[in-house]
Amino acid sequence: MILQIGDFIGDWLGTLIGGLFIALILAVAIIAVIAFIIGVALTRWLAKRKDWSDSWGKAIIVNIIWIIISISMFFLINYVQFDPTILYVIALIVSLLVGAIVVAKIYDQGFLSSLGFVLIILILLFIIMLIVSIVILFLVVMIFIVLIFS
Numbered sequence: 001m002i003l004q005i006g007d008f009i010g011d012w013l014g015t016l017i018g019g020l021f022i023a024l025i026l027a028v029a030i031i032a033v034i035a036f037i038i039g040v041a042l043t044r045w046l047a048k049r050k051d052w053s054d055s056w057g058k059a060i061i062v063n064i065i066w067i068i069i070s071i072s073m074f075f076l077i078n079y080v081q082f083d084p085t086i087l088y089v090i091a092l093i094v095s096l097l098v099g100a101i102v103v104a105k106i107y108d109q110g111f112l113s114s115l116g117f118v119l120i121i122l123i124l125l126f127i128i129m130l131i132v133s134i135v136i137l138f139l140v141v142m143i144f145i146v147l148i149f150s
Helices: 002-049 056-079 084-107 111-149
Strands: none
Touching: 002 056, 002 111, 056 084, 084 111
16 A cells, blocks of 8 residues: 555656656747747847848847857756856857857957947847746746646
């Protein structure tokens, strides 16, 4: 009898942890897609505001570079035995420098003006995505709880 209860709790706990893991992966994927879309919109908006080219293609290229850097750093943070804070700072520096170089080449601007452009985009994107991430994570966890306990 006790063994059966233990097996039941073990199975239930395994299902709960597996489901929660899937829910978190889903939330991260949704957040990444939203960050990309918002990043493209912010890049076009700021480029237009600075009287630079506001083409979709240029904004998409810049944001593809950032998403590649973000994904690379995500895997690096999860598989390297360093303090995650150090890797986040490294990811920010790499995003700033590579982003500034890419923006300087694509928009035909100087490095310093491109660095300022990238810094503004990354700050705005961070603030917006912090709010979006909290909302999406809350919704995904609530949906998960409803599905598990219904």
